[in-house]
Amino acid sequence: MTKKVYLENPYIRQLDGRIVQKRYIDDKYYIKTNQTIFYPNLLDGQPGDKGTINGIKVLDVYEDGDDIIHVVDENIPSKNVQLSIDWDNRLDYMQQHSGQHLLSAAFYKLYNGETIGFYIGEEHSYVDVDIPYMDDEHINKIELFANKIIYSNFSIKAYTIKKEDMNRLPVRNEPQAESNIRIVEIDGIDFSPCNGTHLRSTGEIGIIKIRDVQAHKGHIRVNFLCGYRALKDYGDIMEENRRLKESIKSMQGGKKTYSE
Numbered sequence: 001m002t003k004k005v006y007l008e009n010p011y012i013r014q015l016d017g018r019i020v021q022k023r024y025i026d027d028k029y030y031i032k033t034n035q036t037i038f039y040p041n042l043l044d045g046q047p048g049d050k051g052t053i054n055g056i057k058v059l060d061v062y063e064d065g066d067d068i069i070h071v072v073d074e075n076i077p078s079k080n081v082q083l084s085i086d087w088d089n090r091l092d093y094m095q096q097h098s099g100q101h102l103l104s105a106a107f108y109k110l111y112n113g114e115t116i117g118f119y120i121g122e123e124h125s126y127v128d129v130d131i132p133y134m135d136d137e138h139i140n141k142i143e144l145f146a147n148k149i150i151y152s153n154f155s156i157k158a159y160t161i162k163k164e165d166m167n168r169l170p171v172r173n174e175p176q177a178e179s180n181i182r183i184v185e186i187d188g189i190d191f192s193p194c195n196g197t198h199l200r201s202t203g204e205i206g207i208i209k210i211r212d213v214q215a216h217k218g219h220i221r222v223n224f225l226c227g228y229r230a231l232k233d234y235g236d237i238m239e240e241n242r243r244l245k246e247s248i249k250s251m252q253g254g255k256k257t258y259s260e
Ligand SMILES: [Zn+2]
Pocket: 044, 097, 101, 192, 193, 194, 195, 196
């Protein structure tokens, strides 16, 4: 069983490990280490980590039972290795994932809207909420509520409980695991079963911005951005505005010349 260090401490960027199994199939090496900081791909809706093992690029990371497999296309001859994750990429996913929990909590607390699905991708993320329609005023309230929790800087913690102890906590959705259930808690505000990597506090989410809300199969799909992604988006919009202003200016300038 691979020791999943990312669950204990998602802030570790480098780790020494030992290769315990190596398989060579179709020009690729499938590597199992005694422990890892690499979050596997498509587990709990969070994309897998990018990074290197002994400087060699990891192409894919996935779960195989209780183990984590790292895929590389170069041989790593030594048994003792250094695992290193792309921290900017991990932080980005942690911001989106913790933000998703918070946004889902806001829909649940304010309007009893349950999250029936979510997606965190490289470019965009969304939550599907079982509410058929929501106007701008209500969406603004959700956004404000979520951001107030960010600026109040509540702690986020993860711990494991037994299934029989589940009813002691107001857990927002049903866990998939049968025995030990990992709960991610936003300081008494939200309890959600999750195996993802999360930030230490809501303040690190930075900001939640709802980009748009679409009707989708009888519910709403809420596209959102958190943290540095939202900052980049703000920069992009400013740039777009600048270009628009310039083109209007040149059109007006053109008109003037024409009327003269
Ligand atoms: Zn989660």
